[in-house]
Amino acid sequence: MKAYLTVTMSYDLNNFPKILTQSHNLTFNTSDIAQLTCHVTQLGSHHVTWLKYDSTNLHLPPQPLAVGQTLFTVDKRYSILSYATSDIDTYWTLEIYQIQTSDEGLYECKINNRKVSVSSKVTVTVQVPMEIHPSNLYAEPGTRVALYCNVYINEPQNISPALLSMSPSITWRFNESRIERLNDVIATPKHENNMSISHLIIRKAQIFHSGLWTCNYKRQRRSAILHIKKGIEREHDHHRTSALLSSTSSSTLNSNFYVFLLYSLSIILSYMQ
Numbered sequence: 421m422k423a424y425l426t427v428t429m430s431y432d433l434n435n436f437p438k439i440l441t442q443s444h445n446l447t448f449n450t451s452d453i454a455q456l457t458c459h460v461t462q463l464g465s466h467h468v469t470w471l472k473y474d475s476t477n478l479h480l481p482p483q484p485l486a487v488g489q490t491l492f493t494v495d496k497r498y499s500i501l502s503y504a505t506s507d508i509d510t511y512w513t514l515e516i517y518q519i520q521t522s523d524e525g526l527y528e529c530k531i532n533n534r535k536v537s538v539s540s541k542v543t544v545t546v547q548v549p550m551e552i553h554p555s556n557l558y559a560e561p562g563t564r565v566a567l568y569c570n571v572y573i574n575e576p577q578n579i580s581p582a583l584l585s586m587s588p589s590i591t592w593r594f595n596e597s598r599i600e601r602l603n604d605v606i607a608t609p610k611h612e613n614n615m616s617i618s619h620l621i622i623r624k625a626q627i628f629h630s631g632l633w634t635c636n637y638k639r640q641r642r643s644a645i646l647h648i649k650k651g652i653e654r655e656h657d658h659h660r661t662s663a664l665l666s667s668t669s670s671s672t673l674n675s676n677f678y679v680f681l682l683y684s685l686s687i688i689l690s691y692m693q
Contacts, residue, residue, distance in 0.1 A: 436536050437460055437463045439538050439540045443541040446542055448545070449549050450521065451519070456516075457512070459509070460531065461509050468488065470484070485514065486514065498517075521546045526544075527544060528541045550642050551569065552642040553568045555642075555643075561626055567633055568618075568620075594631060604622055604623040605623075606620070627649065
């Protein structure tokens with residue numbers, strides 16, 4: 421008669437590490453230092469793993485970037501920072517130096533073994549700061565004024581023109597009020613080569629057009645100050661000329677001082693001989 425011993429193994433989930441950071445979204449500008457932080461409790465002998473999913477196909481297995489302090493990427497811009505705030509609380513940060521649009525996508529902080537897995541995901545968006553030109557403009561009443569605003573859009577290369585045209589466009593505000601209908605003001609938005617572009621034209625600028633003109637795209641905004649005033653161009657030129665003369669005068673005084681100093685030294689040396 422044979423006897424069999426049955427062993428039942430249980431796993432205490434209460435002792436398994438927990439990730440307290442909730443899944444969230446982060447937005448950075450290009451060249452920022454991006455920090456993706458994961459708050460972990462009761463890590464013990466386990467390791468925190470950072471993964472990145474393929475942005476073109478989220479169903480593919482993610483690429484491991486780091487396990488603990490060990491990096492699995494040759495990209496020198498990546499690093500791991502970690503610190504503890506108590507015996508059980510630790511923070512693990514994936515740092516990306518000078519982040520680029522190619523770094524956009526879904527990242528995952530994960531702790532797992534063969535039986536249990538916990539994770540938190542971060543969706544990273546990288547935007548190129550929008551530009552407005554000129555940012556400070558002086559003009560006479562009745563003249564034509566043009567402001568140019570553009571922002572880079574990180575759209576897939578194979579997106580159709582029809583879908584691209586449905587993307588949000590740049591909008592304009594004047595002194596914090598949305599432009600609906602202003603006399604002689606025309607705003608022309610368009611999409612071109614992964615850029616959203618808008619030209620704002622004031623055909624005959626008047627004094628009441630003076631103020632803050634702001635272009636907006638999603639969460640980005642840039643502003644230009646417009647000065648419309650009679651004789652303002654001559655006044656502006658006068659200020660620049662005065663500044664130039666002041667600079668020249670200062671340089672002349674400095675030169676005269678050094679000449680005087682050299683002359684004084686030569687006299688002192690002659691008495692010493």
